[in-house]
Amino acid sequence: MVAAGIDIGSTGTKAVIFDGEIRASVVVPTGWDPKAAGLEAYRQALECAGIEADEVQSIVGTGYGRVSLPIFDRKVTEITCHARGAHFLYPETRSVIDIGGQDSKVISVDAQGRVAEFAMNDKCAAGTGRFLQVMAGVLDVSLEQLGQLAVGATPVPISSMCAVFAESEVIGLLARGTDKGSIAAGIFHSIAGRIQGLAGKVSLSHRVTFSGGVALNRELCRAIGTSLGVDMCVPQAPQMVGALGAAILGYEA
Numbered sequence: 001m002v003a004a005g006i007d008i009g010s011t012g013t014k015a016v017i018f019d020g021e022i023r024a025s026v027v028v029p030t031g032w033d034p035k036a037a038g039l040e041a042y043r044q045a046l047e048c049a050g051i052e053a054d055e056v057q058s059i060v061g062t063g064y065g066r067v068s069l070p071i072f073d074r075k076v077t078e079i080t081c082h083a084r085g086a087h088f089l090y091p092e093t094r095s096v097i098d099i100g101g102q103d104s105k106v107i108s109v110d111a112q113g114r115v116a117e118f119a120m121n122d123k124c125a126a127g128t129g130r131f132l133q134v135m136a137g138v139l140d141v142s143l144e145q146l147g148q149l150a151v152g153a154t155p156v157p158i159s160s161m162c163a164v165f166a167e168s169e170v171i172g173l174l175a176r177g178t179d180k181g182s183i184a185a186g187i188f189h190s191i192a193g194r195i196q197g198l199a200g201k202v203s204l205s206h207r208v209t210f211s212g213g214v215a216l217n218r219e220l221c222r223a224i225g226t227s228l229g230v231d232m233c234v235p236q237a238p239q240m241v242g243a244l245g246a247a248i249l250g251y252e253a
Contacts (some may be wrong), residue, residue, distance in 0.1 A: 002051060003058040003253075006042055007078065008065030010101035011129060012213060014240050017049040017056070018247035024048035034065030042071075046094035058250035062242050064102070068103045076249055078242050079107055079118050085245030086209040086224045087113025089138025090233045091214035094205030095230070097195060097224065098241070099214035101129040106198040108205070109191050119201035129214045131163050139146050139180050146184050147219040153181035155189040166190070188220045192227035199228055209233045211241035 002023070007014040013030045015038075017023040026044040038061070044247040046053060061072035062081040078098070086096045087109055093157045104127050110117040121127060132136075136146045156178055159167040173183050208230045210221055215238035225232050235241060 001058075001251055002056050003057050003060065003250030004042060005060050005062065005081070005243040005250060006038050006043065006066075006069065006072070007081065007240075007243035007246060008038045008063040008068060009078075009242075011063055011190075012154045012239060013037040013063075013065070014100070014243035015045035016240060016243040016247040017045050017051065018244070018251050020251065023051070024242065025237060025243070027237075027239055030065065038065065038069045038204070039071075039112065054124045058248040058253060060250040060253075062246045065095070066193075073252070074250065076246060079105060079120070080115055081242045081249065082211050083107050083109045083115045083137040083245065084113045084248050085162075085241035085243075086211055086235075088244060088248055089235050089241070090207075090209050092207045093209045095199075095202070095208045095231070097208060097210050097215075098197075099128060099191075099195075099212045101213075104128055104195060104198060104203065106195065106202050108202045108207030119198040121194065127191045129212070131166070132187070132214065132217070132220075134163065134167055135170060138167055138174070139183065141180070141184075141218045143217065146187070147217045149181045149184035150188050150219045150223075151181075153179065153185040155185035156182040158183075158186045158190040185223075188217075188223040191220060192223040195224050196227045196247055204228065204230070206230050207233075209235070209241075211235065211238045214238075219228035246251075 107118040
């Protein structure tokens with residue numbers, strides 16, 4: 001049995017080929033055409049796995065762009081897929097924090113990797129990957145440099161909870177000569193506070209997995225872990241967790 005999972009996100013599209021183990025995983029930019037990105041990610045994943053499309057028995061779609069492709073046998077929410085993917089990678093997982101390009105989620109997971117409850121921030125870009133991109137742009141640094149700036153810096157308070165107002169607040173801090181490192185640390189501290197607020201709405205376990213591309217930022221991981229008082233498991237490729245979960249659901253079906 002071979003299954004594929006395709007996660008079409010706002011910034012990246014991921015595809016995983018799964019047959020009980022991960023055969024291949026690929027990520028491509030979503031760009032302006034989610035359908036084309038999904039098909040390209042799937043094509044590359046098949047090529048990497050060394051199999052033909054007719055060998056795949058199930059294709060499951062997830063992510064905001066899951067409505068884009070007609071090839072899906074089944075469409076599943078990213079909440080369900082991230083829970084299942086995180087549980088496969090770390091069976092002891094009982095909570096999942098997923099920060100995507102446009103939203104943030106805290107998910108409580110049972111012993112079988114099923115969603116028990118969740119809280120989601122989908123009304124504002126603050127605390128998401130897009131928010132980090134905007135803040136890095138204001139500071140005129142890359143996302144990687146944003147994390148480096150924050151290391152060891154004392155965070156300056158970023159009080160605005162709205163992404164647009166936070167951008168204006170950061171511009172004001174720069175105009176007053178505030179150190180960029182302190183601003184970067186303040187940005188991460190602000191995001192950690194938003195995640196803490198979401199986590200307060202569910203039963204958060206100490207066995208937490210951090211998924212989504214934003215999890216690649218080590219300083220943000222540290223800030224969130226400190227805020228929640230937990231040690232987080234971060235997969236080697238955290239952006240692939242949703243696609244992996246989708247593939248597993250197809251395989252199990």
